[in-house]
Amino acid sequence: MGAIREAHPSHSLFMTICDLIAAYDQRHHAMPEVRGVQVLRFLMEQHDLKQNQLPEIGRQSVVSEILAGKRNLTVEHIKNLARRFGISPAAFF
Incomplete structure (x- = not known):
């Protein structure tokens, strides 16, 4: 099933957008360390x-x-x- 998704023409675009969203969240909404x-x-x-x-x-x-x-x-x-x-x-x- 994973190979089918990776073969989709938009897969690399999707992965790039996911990486950008994760980086944005980390930079602007980082969770503080909590004890x-x-x-x-x-x-x-x-x-x-x-x-x-x-x-x-x-x-x-x-x-x-x-x-x-x-x-x-x-x-x-x-x-x-x-x-x-x-x-x-x-x-x-």
Whole structure:
């Protein structure tokens, strides 16, 4: 199937346009680097959650330490949070 598409007369034009769009987006709409704790803060804000409402992480004191940068999210925290919010665990990395 791929060979048929590549044989189309407009294929190279299509590929060039795709490359130009990707370059434009990267230059004008680049995504900033985001850390896992920033994703967590955003999700908490969007869902109007308090620190004590995240059993996926544990006690409120643990959540507080993570938000303060004193602790890191563990792989288990990330798996649980991704499941709760229906997002990819990759969002936290």
